[in-house]
Amino acid sequence: MALTAAASAREILTRLHDVMAKRLPAQAKLNAVVEIIGTVLNSEVCSIYLLREGVLELFATRGLKQEAVHVTKLALGEGLVGTIAANVETLNLDEATSHPNFVHNPETGEERFHSFAGVPIIRRERSVGVLSVQHTDQRRYADVEIEALQTVAMVLSELIANAELIDPTGGASTRPQPTTATRAGGFKLVEGMAQGVAVFHQPRITIEHTVAEDTEAERHRVYAAFDKMRAQIERMASQAEFGVGGEHDEVLATYKMFAYDEGWSRRINEAIDSGLTAEAAIERVQQRTRMRMREIDDALLRDRMHDLEDLSNRLLRIVSGQLGTAAQMGLRQDSILIARNLGPAELLEYDRRRLKGVVLEEGSLTAHVTIVARAMGVPVLGRVRDVRRLIAEGDMLLLDVGEESLFIRPTSAMVEVFEAKLALSQKRRAAFAQLRNEIPITRDGHRVQVMVNAGLRDDLAALDLTGADGIGLFRTEFQFLVSATLPQREAQRRLYKDVLDAAGDRAVTFRTVDIGGDKALPYLNHDEEGEEENPAMGWRALRLALDRNGLMKAQARALIEAGAGRTLNVMFPMVSEPWEFDQARALFETQRAWLAARGRKMPSEIRYGAMLEVPALAEVLDILLPRVDFLSIGTNDLTQFLFAADRAHPKLALRYDWLSPSILRFLKRVIDQASAAGVPVAVCGEMGGRPLEAMALIGLGIDRLSITPAAVGPIKAMVRSLDRAPLVEAMAGLLANPHGPLRDALTEWAVRHSVELA
Structure with a gap:
């Protein structure tokens, strides 16, 4: 043709x-x-x-x-x-x-x-x-x-x-919107509870005319709108409220990259060439983007496409003269924002005094908006279906992200229960906050180190807010996940130095980058042989880093330079064999020698550790332990590998129990072997952040936990109410002769011994 x-x-x-x-x-x-x-x-x-x-x-x-x-x-x-x-x-x-x-x-x-x-x-x-x-x-x-x-x-x-030839709802179900109390489920993105009225982020812009009368006039309208939109983004970037140098700067930098993308503006121009108005051309390209998003399996790439959609909406509002987002009209009362998805810049436009929560039809844990919302302290529930059918503007909403629930038009009884739970939650938080300066030591005098997991600059505030002993796991891959391009060595060095400065004399353990598998990066060419069927067990973490050792060399230099004059703790993820650890350590040592030869100031000591997540490593601990300075057990991946059950699969979530004898016996064997070799062992993962599970770990011999900041208070309270010696004896008896999962038996023991599990 x-x-x-x-x-x-x-x-x-x-x-x-x-x-x-x-x-x-x-x-x-x-x-x-x-x-x-x-x-x-x-x-x-x-x-x-x-x-x-x-x-x-x-x-x-x-x-x-x-x-x-x-x-x-x-x-x-x-x-x-x-x-x-x-x-x-x-x-x-x-x-x-x-x-x-x-x-x-x-x-x-x-x-x-x-x-x-x-x-x-x-x-x-x-x-x-x-x-x-x-x-x-x-x-x-x-x-x-x-x-x-x-x-x-x-x-x-x-x-x-x-011509009114289609259903007035645009093809949606013609069932009338319910007016009774309703519950909608979702996916936990940013934990918290909130109460407020429903406010839709973006009233729908109706395009009145699609066929252009004057193509050049439409083109000039789009050019003017692009100029105005870019000016808005530049202004936002310069006024960001999170300070200079944080991940949020990188989020906005990615956002700016899309705003100036020539390919995007060219596609809009081509749509205008076909005879469409400026509004219709923007919508045409946006439709094409949405259709592409449906074909993309990579969650990270989908998130980046959402940033482009956010900009498309902004451009469409400018060119049509319909600038009325809820942010621009102002929130008049405590509100919960409803949107299909949000870009980070749009979330930043809202009045944080009035914005109590966010409900998204889409959303993911790695999305830019999730990262920004977490820093803002705004609860977010994602993947809530049919929100426009279920919710009307101004409806009263109760949001409980912990329960993955949204209550719409609640009854007075539902409000009463919710407010009681919210008050109790606030009271508990206040009580836990009072433990900030208390040492986590058992009643019989055994000291337990309670560390936090972190990955963003904003997580560092949790050290002082919780009184944690340090950072037991700093996930260095977060910096890679929120960047549009591979972070340069200097940017990595600055982040690592800021982390060490914030920690002061408290220990920090940096886990080398754990990317690949289900944490794919758009700028890194992954497996040329095609998509992985089991990404969690695929080309990721240390396997990827050793194959692409240029990435690991840059990170090694950044960490070594950042740790100048201090103790640097480096931990390698997903070690399967002792010689993998040897390779990784040798790579770091080569970079240390290279920097030392050029007169760079060195860390006073570099301690190397391994994460035990792959069960096979437990069978060669006798070979590994003499080579490591410390060991950390990653219970999240380890458990799913032991049970051959994907922890993210909703139907398998209850298939295994962390208090199953098989897991506890496995952990006990590892802990005893490490203790005999004089190697410190820690647990980092969700298991250690749950009071009953943490109690069991202490009974197995663990005295170092690295957990989410929100769990520090409850874990401190549990530790300070516990007598360790009788617990160790009870655990030995339960593991010697178990009768199914030990959850009930351990709960009964905790109640009998007045252990605080709230």
């Missing part, structure tokens, strides 16, 4: 403009539309299916039998057309029958057509219909033809909506 995508779309849109301007019935307009598209694209069949009462109905066709119009109907997900609408995806097939979802509709007479292409007709982010073309020849439609179809589908959505 000789025409470009823009030229094809422009020719179709020009003719469509004339059709839309005529005083014709809606059906006549659709009949004219399929003729125009079929003629320009030289396609034998062109059909329009529209979603009515939850069913896709053939509304107009050129090439299929006319008697099938308004007769052929498909459910969402049924056949090729139903698949396109259900998945909001494009299909392009040289042989339609080869697709597993193909369904033959004999009344249409379509059996002689082989090739098939279809695109969703989208309105308000939902499929409201499908535009499809077919041909007798077996051929895939060219990219320019698909581009033209997608652009035309966008204009069609305006035509059919104005």
Whole structure:
């Protein structure tokens, strides 16, 4: 096909403009539309299916039998057309029958057509219909033809909506919004509780006109909007309230990178070339981005695409003159923000005195907005479905992220229970805060070190707020995960030095970068052989770092320079064999010698440790222990490997218990062997942050825990209420003759001995 995508779309849109301007019935307009598209694209069949009462109905066709119009109907997900609408995806097939979802509709007479292409007709982010073309020849439609179809589908959505041919909800369920109390579940992103009224972040911008009268005028409108948007981002970056040099600076730097991305502005220009208005062109590119996001399996890349969507929304509001986000209109009372997703810059615009919580339809633990919300201390519940159907603006909401629950329009009894729990939570936090300067020592005089896990600069404040003994695990990969490009050695050095400065004379253990697997980086080329089926057990952590040793060399130099004049504790993750540890240590020592030869100031001591997460390492401890200065047990990964159960899988979450005899016996064997060798051993992971589990660990011989900052108070309280000696004896007896999981037996023991487990 000789025409470009823009030229094809422009020719179709020009003719469509004339059709839309005529005083014709809606059906006549659709009949004219399929003729125009079929003629320009030289396609034998062109059909329009529209979603009515939850069913896709053939509304107009050129090439299929006319008697099938308004007769052929498909459910969402049924056949090729139903698949396109259900998945909001494009299909392009040289042989339609080869697709597993193909369904033959004999009344249409379509059996002689082989090739098939279809695109969703989208309105308000939902499929409201499908535009499809077919041909007798077996051929895939060219990219320019698909581009033209997608652009035309966008204009069609305006035509059919104005003609009231689709369900008023835009294809969503027509069930009325509930008015009774409702509970919605979600995914825990930032823990906390909040009460407030529902405020939607972004009132939907309705695009009134899609076909441009003057292409150059539309282009200038977009240029002006880009200039204004970039100025806003620059102003935000300069006024960020988290200080200089933090991860938030890197988040905003990534955001700025998208704002100045030439590829993005070029795609919008190309959409304008096809005959769209500035608003429609931005929306067209945004639709394409959303469709790409649905095809991306990599969670980190999806998060970065959300940043681009955030900017698209901002640009659309500027160009349309509709600048009314909830942030810009101001929050008038305590509010819980509702959004499909948020960019970090948009969250920063809100009044933190009024913003009590955030509910997202999407969201993930590695998203930029999650990182910023955590620093702001704003609870966030993600992956809450159907929020626009369940919630109305101004509804009262109760948010309990710990319980992964959102209560909508709660009854007075629900509010009473929630407020009692919130008050108790605040009272407990106040009581735990009073333990900040208390030493975690058991009643019989045994000292337990309670450290915190950290990964961001803002986590460092937890050291003083909780009175922790130090940082038992600093996750260095966080700096890599929030950066758009590989962090330079100097940026790494500054972060590590800031961490050591904040800790003062308290110990810090740096875990070398644990990336790969489910923590993929967009700028790092991973396994060329394809996607990993089991990323948690794949090419990650030390395995990746030793293969890509340039990355580890840079980190080694940054850590050594940052630790000048101090003790530097370095820990290698996911060690499987003693010689892997040897390789990693040798790499660090080579970098130390290189820096020393150039006169750089050295750490007073470098202590090297290994994380025991891979069960195989326990079988060679006799070889490993003489080589390490300390050992840390990573209970999160270790447990899922021992039980062959993915800890992130909701159906497997209750399949294993940390207080199972098999886990406790395994840990006991490791602890005893390390103790006999004189090697300090710690536990870092969620297990150590739970009072009952931490009590069991102390009974096994653990006296060093590294846990989330929020758990420090409860763990200190438990330790200070505990007599260690009788616990050690009780644990030995329970492990010698267990009768199933030990949770009930240990809980009973704790109650009997007045151990504080709250």
